[in-house]
Amino acid sequence: MPRFTLFLFTALALCLALGDGGGDADIPGASARTFPSAPRNTSEGFTAALGQAGLRFETKAAATETGLAACDALAANVSPSVIADLLTRALHVSATEAQLLVLASVNESCPDRADRGF
Numbered sequence: 001m002p003r004f005t006l007f008l009f010t011a012l013a014l015c016l017a018l019g020d021g022g023g024d025a026d027i028p029g030a031s032a033r034t035f036p037s038a039p040r041n042t043s044e045g046f047t048a049a050l051g052q053a054g055l056r057f058e059t060k061a062a063a064t065e066t067g068l069a070a071c072d073a074l075a076a077n078v079s080p081s082v083i084a085d086l087l088t089r090a091l092h093v094s095a096t097e098a099q100l101l102v103l104a105s106v107n108e109s110c111p112d113r114a115d116r117g118f
Helices: 002-018 043-052 060-075 080-091 095-108
Strands: none
Touching: 043 060, 043 095, 060 080, 060 095, 080 095
């Protein structure tokens, strides 16, 4: 799982760097924005939500890191569908599972991103 997590972070970083998020990356001054960090104290709720959805990670830390990476990508205007696609490829999960992971991330770790629908 650490290799998959590293791949996910790399893929998200590339997506952000290339402006593939479908957000406002083409708007002048958009890259100069700063985004607040996602709340980082909800790992128990997040991992419980993943467990209820049937998604399992090797460790709670790996699950939490993946969810926080999804929140950080949302904060940088990467669309939820792009994040789910990256998760599908990086973690070898179904599209539905990837969408559930993004939704659990929003619900438990960054509820301020709930307006970024699929």
